[in-house]
Amino acid sequence: MNIQTPADPFTLQRRAPGGGTAPLAAWGFANETDRLTDVLLGSPAHLKHLATSSLSRKHLREAPCNIQVAQAQHAEMVAAYEHFGVKVHMHSPEPELPMQVYARDSSVMTPYGAIITAMAQWWRRGENYAAIRTYERLGIPIYDMVTAGTFEGGDFAVIEEGVLLIGCGGARTQEEGARQVAGWFEAEGWEVKIAFIDEYYVHIDLMVVPIAEKLTAVCVTCTEPWIVDWLKSKGHEIIDVPFQDTMALGCNAMSLGGDRMILPKSSTTLAAALRARGFEVAAIDTAEISKTGGGIHCMAQALKREA
Ligand SMILES: NC(=[NH2+])NCCC[C@H](N)C(=O)O
Secondary structure: OOOOOOOOOOOOOOOOOOOOOOOOOOEOOOOOEEEEEEEEEEEOOOOOOOOOOOHHHEEEEEEEHHHHHHHHHHEEEEEEEEHHHOOOEEEEOOOOOOOHHHHHEEEEEEEEEEEOEEEOOOOHHHHHEEEEEEHHHOOOOOEEEEOOOEEEEHHHEEEEOEEEEEEEEOOOOOOEEEEEEEHHHHHOEEEEEEEEOOOOOOOOOOOEEEEOOOOEEEOOOOOOOOHHHHHHOOOEEEOOOOHHHOOOOOOOOOOOOEEEEEOOOOOOHHHHHHHOOOEEEEOOOOOHHHOOOOOOOOOOOEEEEOO
């Protein structure tokens, strides 16, 4: 007998106030390291190199992004997901949205539905509205929307099942937004920590990124020691990514589960550490895209992972 679970209907606010929201049946994940089946990406069709952060400003000054090369690199990344059998879903590209390629930030997927975030920079605010339309089109319910200040998805890091690390640099994710999201997940029974970071680093996913169960990539040089100790206290092994690689988005990789990883070609220390552990590694040249301030993890939103 084949009993089909009824899909959860699209709604703009699925969150049960006070906690106890049921996980989605057809979408979502328990953690960020199970086998990825569906990913949400953004098109680089309208990508522009803007001075969005210290890092992107430096590249803009020295050697601006060649957009055509960046687009070709993005296509290779898409091919890598497809090669690994991951279904790729795309936001509808809009010419007014120059940073839509960074699909991590305008929303975040959770076990209970998507959160629509609140982008800090004016040229990214429209991405939040576009994201609502994307989730409606895909039939994925929205858990809730951030209404307290700003919150960007790169600062939402599911460390393991029921454990959340929220980055708060002030310039992108503000403390008000961080506390609102923290409150929701505490009500759901999660352990939540807020990491106050310097705005130079933009988002926490520059320096702390899940690889596999109890295995996390961390730039130990720029990550507060309490975070490393906290991860270790949970039994996580840390792969230390060198500072220079980290600033080239080398820590900003995407776990596909099943000991498979997509990471930037330049991230040779992380790649060697993973290969030594028997991982299958897809190393993509994303150097041109990354001049605009983000990497592989910033460009991807896991919509569904299977245990
Ligand atoms: N999740 C991330 N780390 N995203 C990086 C986004 C980069 C983009 N240039 C911005 O400044 O908004």
